[in-house]
Amino acid sequence: MSVLGPTLSIKGGELSFEEDLIIEGTVEGKIAHQGHHLTIGKTGRVKANIRARLITVYGTVEGDLHGDEGVEISASARVTGNVAGPRVTLEGGAAFKGSITTGDDLRARTAAADPADAILDGRKATPATGVDDARRATQAAPAETTPSFAMRGSNVAR
Numbered sequence: 263m264s265v266l267g268p269t270l271s272i273k274g275g276e277l278s279f280e281e282d283l284i285i286e287g288t289v290e291g292k293i294a295h296q297g298h299h300l301t302i303g304k305t306g307r308v309k310a311n312i313r314a315r316l317i318t319v320y321g322t323v324e325g326d327l328h329g330d331e332g333v334e335i336s337a338s339a340r341v342t343g344n345v346a347g348p349r350v351t352l353e354g355g356a357a358f359k360g361s362i363t364t365g366d367d368l369r370a371r372t373a374a375a376d377p378a379d380a381i382l383d384g385r386k387a388t389p390a391t392g393v394d395d396a397r398r399a400t401q402a403a404p405a406e407t408t409p410s411f412a413m414r415g416s417n418v419a420r
Contacts, residue, residue, distance in 0.1 A: 268305040277310075285321075296330065304338055317347075326360075 263282040266272070270287035277293045286303040293300065295314035302308055306321035317329040319339040327333050327341070332349035335341055340357040350362050 268303075302339075311343075 263284065264279060265284045266287045266289070268286040272288070273290045275291045277289060277291060277295075279295060279298065282299040282301075283295060284301045284303055285306040285308060287305070288307045290309040293308070293310050293312040293314070295312070297315050299316045299318070300312065300314035301318045302321045302323055304320045308322065309324045311325045311328075312323070313328045313330075315329065316331045316334075317327050318334045318336070319327070319341055320336045321338070322340040324342045326343045327345045327347075329345075329347035329350075331347065332351070333345050333347045334351045335345070335353065335356045335358060337353040337355035339353075342359045344361045344363070345358075346363040348364060350364050352358060352362070
């Protein structure tokens with residue numbers, strides 16, 4: 263596992279590693295981290311489109327996130343961008359602006375694919391349709407192919 267410390271700042275280009283990575287500093291550009299776990303720490307500030315096996319966000323991200331296995335957004339996170347993955351977790355208290363798309367078909371997409379184009383049961387979770395529509399769509403899917411979206415620690419009425 264590698265750590266980019268809080269005093270490190272990378273601007274421009276593409277960041278790519280062959281091991282799990284924790285970002286506590288500032289990164290601007292593109293992050294391609296397929297096959298590995300990427301964590302944006304509490305002091306991490308990222309302005310980039312991100313693709314990784316698993317993405318966990320505690321800090322700030324401006325850009326689209328595509329997790330091949332999933333995306334976890336913690337209560338301390340601030341995310342502006344579209345999120346796509348077969349499993350997405352959004353903890354209560356997180357600041358989030360964008361769309362969430364879940365589904366098993368996302369695993370097969372290539373790194374060049376736009377996560378905002380992914381479809382969930384014929385519908386896309388957008389600010390206009392809302393997370394509740396996406397949640398209802400996933401609940402209606404067969405159990406063996408059900409994508410996962412969870413909101414933890416929230417007081418959302420069901």
